[in-house]
Amino acid sequence: xxxxxxxxxxxxSPCFTPLITVRKYASQTPGNPMLEVFNRKVKxxxxxxxxRNVEESRKVDYLKDEVAMRLCERLLDIKRDFPNVLxxxxxxxxxxxxxxxxxLDSSMPEGTITPPLSKKISKLTCVETxxxxxxxxxNDPFNKEIDIQRDVIPDLETLPYAPNSFDAVLSSxxxxxxxxxxxxxxxxxxxxxxxxxxxxxxxxxxxxxxxxGSLQLADMERRGGxxxxxxxxxxxxDVGSLLGRAGFKMLTVDVEDIVVEFPDTFxxxxxxxxxxxxxxxxxxxxxxxxxxxxxxxxxxxxxxHMEEGDRGIPATFRLIYMIGWKEGEGQSQPLQRGSGDINxxxxxxxxxxxxx
Amino acid sequence: xxxxxRPVEKIAKASAQCSVEVAAYGKCVVADYNSVHKDMxxxxxxxxxxxxxxxxxxx
Numbered sequence: 001x002x003x004x005x006x007x008x009x010x011x012x013s014p015c016f017t018p019l020i021t022v023r024k025y026a027s028q029t030p031g032n033p034m035l036e037v038f039n040r041k042v043k044x045x046x047x048x049x050x051x052r053n054v055e056e057s058r059k060v061d062y063l064k065d066e067v068a069m070r071l072c073e074r075l076l077d078i079k080r081d082f083p084n085v086l087x088x089x090x091x092x093x094x095x096x097x098x099x100x101x102x103x104l105d106s107s108m109p110e111g112t113i114t115p116p117l118s119k120k121i122s123k124l125t126c127v128e129t130x131x132x133x134x135x136x137x138x139n140d141p142f143n144k145e146i147d148i149q150r151d152v153i154p155d156l157e158t159l160p161y162a163p164n165s166f167d168a169v170l171s172s173x174x175x176x177x178x179x180x181x182x183x184x185x186x187x188x189x190x191x192x193x194x195x196x197x198x199x200x201x202x203x204x205x206x207x208x209x210x211x212x213g214s215l216q217l218a219d220m221e222r223r224g225g226x227x228x229x230x231x232x233x234x235x236x237x238d239v240g241s242l243l244g245r246a247g248f249k250m251l252t253v254d255v256e257d258i259v260v261e262f263p264d265t266f267x268x269x270x271x272x273x274x275x276x277x278x279x280x281x282x283x284x285x286x287x288x289x290x291x292x293x294x295x296x297x298x299x300x301x302x303x304x305h306m307e308e309g310d311r312g313i314p315a316t317f318r319l320i321y322m323i324g325w326k327e328g329e330g331q332s333q334p335l336q337r338g339s340g341d342i343n344x345x346x347x348x349x350x351x352x353x354x355x356x
Numbered sequence: 357x358x359x360x361x362r363p364v365e366k367i368a369k370a371s372a373q374c375s376v377e378v379a380a381y382g383k384c385v386v387a388d389y390n391s392v393h394k395d396m397x398x399x400x401x402x403x404x405x406x407x408x409x410x411x412x413x414x415x
Contacts, residue, residue, distance in 0.1 A: 217392055221385050222401070224394030266368035291367060295408060296381065296401065298371055303382030304389075 036179050036282050037232065040155065043177050043280040044129050050276035051092065051133035058136075060274040061092065066258065067319060068094035068172045071201045072117055074323065075099075075170070078197065082167040083122045088188065088200075089156055089174020090126035091276075092136045093148065099124070100142040118146040125166075127151045127159070128174075133276065157184055161191045168192075171200035176233055177280065185246035185324075195328025198248060204255065204320035205235040210305045211268065211297075211315065215289075218296035227285045239322050248324025250334065256319045261312040265298045268315050370412035377404040 051057050072095065087095045099117035118124075124146055128134040131152045137143075138150065153160060157180055169188050178184050188198050212230040219226045234242070236255050243251050262268040272278055289297075306313050325331065371378060381404045384397035 217385055217389055220392040221394065221396050264368055264372070266364050266371075270362075270364055292401075292405070294364075294367060295371060295404060296385070299378040299382035299404065300385050301382075302378060303386045 038177050038179055038280050039282050039284075040129075040157075040177075040179070040280075043276075046273075046278055046280060047130035047276035048132045050274055051130060051136050053274070054136060056274045057092070057133075057276075060271045061094065063258070063260070063275070063317065064091055064094045064173055065097065067201050068098040069101075070256070070319075071095065071170065071172050071199060071321065072098040074199055074321065075117060075168070081120045081122075084165065084167050085121050085124050086161070086166045086169045086191070087124060087126045088159075088169055088171040089177075090128045090134060090150075091172070091174065092133050093126050093150070095170055095172050096124055096126060096146060096148055097137075097140075097142050100145040116145070121146065123147045123149065125149045125151060127153055127156070129153060129156055130276070159184075159187050159191060163190045164193050166192055167196050169196075169198045169200075171198075171202075173201060173203065175200060176202040176204070176231075181234065181242055182245055185242060185248070189247045189324075189326055192326040193328075194326055195331045196326050198324045198326070199322070201319050201321050202234065204233050204239070204318045206257075206316060206318045207233055208315060208317070210301060210313075211265070214265075214301040214304055215293070215297050217300045218293050221300075222290075222292050222296050228281050229279055229284075229289070231279055231281050234320070236320055239320055243322060243324040246324075247327065249327050249331065250323075250325045252321075252323040254321050256321065258317045258319060259314050260317065261310075261314055263312050265301045265313065266294070268313070366412060367408075370408050373411040374404060374407040377407045380404070 087093070090096070099121060102113065102116045126134060126148060128150075129152065134150050134152055151160075156174070157178060169192055175181065175184065185198075192198060208230050215229045216226050219229075236253065239253050240251055243253075262271070269278075301313055377400070381397055381400040384400045385392060388396070
């Protein structure tokens with residue numbers, strides 16, 4: 001806005017006649033032009049505001065804590081020590097809470113006491129853009145059980161760390177707000193030591209599809225048009241190629257749905273806001289949803305998705321978990337294509353196709 | 357902020373008292389959700405809104 005005004009002022013000034021005419025070729029903007037999907041400033045404000053209401057913010061940590069737990073269970077499968085670990089987009093250090101809690105391994109028989117994962121991790125660096133959110137729980141007991149360093153950086157898309165410095169990079173429910181995911185993944189690959197894993201969980205494709213659909217219908221019926229209220233998310237099938245493009249090897253991608261029941265759509269939206277996960281798309285309608293649309297949405301959501309006899313409405317969160325390894329010497333390699341000597345059909349015992 | 361009810365909580369409370377109207381409006385939109393247009397269910401929505409306004413005054 002400001003730059004436009006100064007431009008106009010210079011146009012109307014009398015000394016506009018150029019003395020020397022310099023002709024230039026039409027050229028592309030320097031650097032790496034990128035489509036901005038999310039408004040980072042808005043996202044930062046949402047997270048900060050949400051975390052400043054400490055009580056509400058802690059109450060809605062159920063989803064982030066659960067996902068952090070499930071993410072760390074994947075870390076249990078790797079039998080080695082991680083001296084230096086980065087938590088990328090730490091929120092309120094939910095991963096730190098998960099790795100300091102004992103008995104994380106649910107596959108062990110009931111009653112076995114397994115030590116917390118933090119025994120294998122000497123130092124955890126938590127990086128996040130919102131100071132209020134990152135430092136929310138810094139006086140909780142779990143902080144004493146692990147060496148945590150909290151770094152607030154202005155922008156998650158440029159990481160201020162030296163190449164080859166981390167033994168693992170974890171990320172839980174954060175990178176779905178990144179505009180340039182390929183560039184970020186390439187940076188992660190750089191800061192990892194050779195043969196070190198990147199393990200992340202993010203919201204994907206069909207997350208909140210119920211809300212997305214019913215808000216669209218409510219908008220159509222009440223206002224005669226649609227505006228985006230739920231952010232676009234990466235799809236499962238894209239994640240594998242994204243990781244591959246960033247140079248990761250031995251990829252594992254899997255999907256999990258968590259369905260949470262809410263008393264009504266208002267409670268759902270209130271919780272999303274308290275998590276700091278409200279819509280932050282560029283060019284979004286800056287006015288809040290009107291009361292009419294909210295009322296219409298509540299009615300449409302209920303009649304589309306509420307099961308007969310249920311008291312609440314379901315909301316689906318689709319989690320994409322991904323694991324990628326930085327290339328390293330002596331790393332086990334996938335076998336050549338066509339070199340398998342066991343028929344998968346025999347192992348899985350199935351298939352409708354007939355033998356030739 | 358203690359002691360202050362947020363607007364969204366007021367809407368939630370009032371709309372909970374209008375379950376019949378909520379169901380009727382929802383049914384109307386969902387019945388033909390492939391071709392929704394503006395004010396397709398205006399009549400049902402006005403009923404819902406009247407009920408909501410009455411309920412929010414009481415609350």
